[in-house]
Amino acid sequence: MDSAVPLAAWVVLGAALPALGAVVAGLLLTRRRGGPAPAPAPPAPARSPGPRWAVDDLPGFLEAPPGIPGPPPRVAGPPPAPLVPAGPDPAPRTVAGLAAAALALVAVLAGLALGGGAPEQAAGAPPAATAPPAPAAPTTARPDLPPVPGDPLPGERGAGLLAARSVPLGRDGATARLALGGLVLEQRAVGVTVGYPSVSVSVGTDGTALAHVRLPTWNCLGTTAPADPRAAGCSPAGTEYADLPSPALRVTRDGDALRLTGRFPTYARPSGTPPAYTGRVYELTVTVAPDGPAVDGEAPAGGALFLGTERAEALPDPLLSRIRVAG
Numbered sequence: 001m002d003s004a005v006p007l008a009a010w011v012v013l014g015a016a017l018p019a020l021g022a023v024v025a026g027l028l029l030t031r032r033r034g035g036p037a038p039a040p041a042p043p044a045p046a047r048s049p050g051p052r053w054a055v056d057d058l059p060g061f062l063e064a065p066p067g068i069p070g071p072p073p074r075v076a077g078p079p080p081a082p083l084v085p086a087g088p089d090p091a092p093r094t095v096a097g098l099a100a101a102a103l104a105l106v107a108v109l110a111g112l113a114l115g116g117g118a119p120e121q122a123a124g125a126p127p128a129a130t131a132p133p134a135p136a137a138p139t140t141a142r143p144d145l146p147p148v149p150g151d152p153l154p155g156e157r158g159a160g161l162l163a164a165r166s167v168p169l170g171r172d173g174a175t176a177r178l179a180l181g182g183l184v185l186e187q188r189a190v191g192v193t194v195g196y197p198s199v200s201v202s203v204g205t206d207g208t209a210l211a212h213v214r215l216p217t218w219n220c221l222g223t224t225a226p227a228d229p230r231a232a233g234c235s236p237a238g239t240e241y242a243d244l245p246s247p248a249l250r251v252t253r254d255g256d257a258l259r260l261t262g263r264f265p266t267y268a269r270p271s272g273t274p275p276a277y278t279g280r281v282y283e284l285t286v287t288v289a290p291d292g293p294a295v296d297g298e299a300p301a302g303g304a305l306f307l308g309t310e311r312a313e314a315l316p317d318p319l320l321s322r323i324r325v326a327g
Helices: 004-034 058-063 090-115
Strands: 174-179 183-187 192-195 198-203 209-220 235-245 250-254 257-268 276-290 298-307 310-313 322-325
Touching (some): 183 310, 198 250, 209 257
Antiparallel strands (some): 174 198, 183 192, 250 257, 257 276
């Protein structure tokens, strides 16, 4: 047995015993200062009976002869409040509590000295197994896409912020573009305003999507959208643009086919000024699907764009309409 353990125990006990002695001395000094409780006062001796003759009423007669009102009668005051006995002196209890705490401290210190401190891991025992941290679930970084106003005012700024943005495809995302024929945008008193849209979209693994629309417009004297507006004598009316991110853009997938739906607010890019909204919003639905075998994951695309009762079909040009599905 190691001799250092009993020596440490005696050192600890020798350091704690003077403190215990000081506490006990304080307890005795407090009791001595308090002194014994005072003995109750002896009862007053009984008064001897007085003389048996009647009380002389001459002084009262001289002070208040008949016919002179006497002093007002005395009104008995409220009885004195009973004295509440004081509770026991808290000093002995406090000192007794300190003495108990000192004894407990001595016992704890002695136990630590005799036991050699906190228990350590047994020699040769394997370390306690700790659960490995759970692997973080793989997440796909969502692009920070600013929202688009639902009904912007004509000339309102802030348009075009998403014109050069796209969504990362991830493991099984998709991207597509369509060039479409013409459709009537608005009936006028003389003729119609027609548009020849092109659409591109990128869809991520988590469903985040962003679509872009380019819409050259023409004013024509007819009632339908001609195949070639320049050859038909139509006048160019400018080009409108739209960018719509999810969740305003709703995308559904059926295999490799995509369906896009949303309200697209358009903006113009006047020369020398920042893009500004036109105040026009188009409720568009676009369908796009592969229209031929894929080469290196990319295939020709077909589809259509719907605006109310108007419909524009994808142009039969495999270089203008394409679709790519990752994975």
